[in-house]
Amino acid sequence: MTRQRKAIIELFEENKNQALNAEMIHHSIGNSLMNLSTVYRTMDKLSEIGLVQRITINTVVHYCLSNSEHRHFMLCTNCKKLVPIHCFLKKFLPTLEVENDFLITSHDITILGLCSTCKNIVE
Template sequence: MTATRATRQRDVISRVLDHAEGPLTVGDVLEQAKNDLPSLGIATVYRTLKLLTEQGRIHPVVLDGETLYEASGKGHHHHFSCNRCGRVFTLHTCPVSLPKGTALAGGFIVQSHEVTLYGLCPECAAKNGAE
């Protein structure tokens, strides 16, 4: 019975991450997964995130020193972090043209890049205009 339960937990946590607008904190994953599994505990979320990371199904994203998680396979993308509500969104456009192999001054060779933009999400920007 434990194996079936663990599989259900993995499935629910995977589904939460697959449908997220951007990377989620462990607390966000727990909160959203509890909609389907009210008895889910934080230790199970941590174990499941570790397992899914090891399997390559998800990967960690570190923003401002905090580790968030998102589903793998989304291709090249960047993130937008809202300064007001704290949500992080996936951006499907790249504001930086730095192809792999680009040589930078000082002898640096680009292998990949990550960009996080900070500001107000559309919802918070709309509220900001109304205040």
């Protein structure tokens, strides 16, 4: 495993419940170890070998560890903070499948709003 991959995996392990996009990863690890295009390439590799999974949050690709629990995020539209939330939809999926004669293979929900800090300063 390259030094870059090791640094990225360690970053994800320190932020277990979080989803991170390439810019967040680049920002946290710093320019000295890798530039942004290296981050993109490394993330492609890591998802190819199944160590991370992609999740799209508000049209931006994010990554989280493959073995992390299925969850969704609330995105603060002001500071871009992500708040992980448990999947509240799971129990409705079987009913939706029956009612609509539809085989659901995945779902994707992001809740947008203002976090605890921003709701007090943004009008």
